[in-house]
Amino acid sequence: MRLGVFGGSFDPPHNGHLALCLLAREQLGLDRLLISISKNPFKSSADASDSHRKEMAGLLACEINSTGDFATVSDWELQRPGPSYTIDLLRHLRQESGNPELVLLVGEDSYREMPGWNSSDAIPGLCSIAVFSRHAAFSGKDPLAGILPPARFLDFDMPVSATEVRELMKNGQSAARLLPPSIAAYIDANGLYR
Numbered sequence: 001m002r003l004g005v006f007g008g009s010f011d012p013p014h015n016g017h018l019a020l021c022l023l024a025r026e027q028l029g030l031d032r033l034l035i036s037i038s039k040n041p042f043k044s045s046a047d048a049s050d051s052h053r054k055e056m057a058g059l060l061a062c063e064i065n066s067t068g069d070f071a072t073v074s075d076w077e078l079q080r081p082g083p084s085y086t087i088d089l090l091r092h093l094r095q096e097s098g099n100p101e102l103v104l105l106v107g108e109d110s111y112r113e114m115p116g117w118n119s120s121d122a123i124p125g126l127c128s129i130a131v132f133s134r135h136a137a138f139s140g141k142d143p144l145a146g147i148l149p150p151a152r153f154l155d156f157d158m159p160v161s162a163t164e165v166r167e168l169m170k171n172g173q174s175a176a177r178l179l180p181p182s183i184a185a186y187i188d189a190n191g192l193y194r
């Protein structure tokens with residue numbers, strides 16, 4: 001079983017997340033996708049609560065599954081005591097789910113932060129890594145070349161972030177064009193990010 005693992009704060013999930021998951025299904029030959037909600041240690045009062053993030057991640061999974069059963073949401077990281085590290089999630093998944101082949105899905109910004117992650121050297125031994133481009137390509141020699149783990153790169157161009165969604169909403173503007181409709185409706189119904 002080839003299991004995609006997509007972690008994030010999903011505050012809120014947006015069309016970039018949705019498109020990334022659908023592309024991953026098409027391009028990476030995944031059998032299943034696990035959407036894992038991470039703890040948000042830098043949370044401000046303007047951010048959504050863990051339970052709202054979990055509900056919205058569930059709506060993201062529903063949007064993905066409307067084109068075929070594929071995605072499930074895990075709050076394993078949220079439930080654990082202490083900080084949440086990707087390495088722990090990967091080890092847990094290897095143990096509990098019949099030792100699946102794991103593919104870690106990350107945006108390019110997250111990938112470039114990986115050398116600073118807890119036990120980052122051990123991550124490539126547990127999974128393969130798929131990187132979805134997020135910013136303009138670097139010109140010239142990449143200063144991080146050599147310390148980044150081996151990965152497959154997918155050409156991806158969805159210039160949307162949760163930060164942009166939160167900023168628009170804080171300023172009373174609509175972010176509907178950046179969100180799956182069910183998540184836009186959930187945010188409205190619960191008065192989030194205002």
Ligand code: ATP
Nearest residue numbers: 007008009010016106107110134158160161162163
């Ligand atoms: P924020 O703006 O609050 O930092 P975000 O939009 O980056 O949030 P996260 O939930 O932190 O969303 O992202 C989860 C994962 O999805 C990360 O690996 C991130 O790099 C990736 N990702 C999010 N949006 C995009 C995008 N538009 N293109 C490519 N990767 C993305």
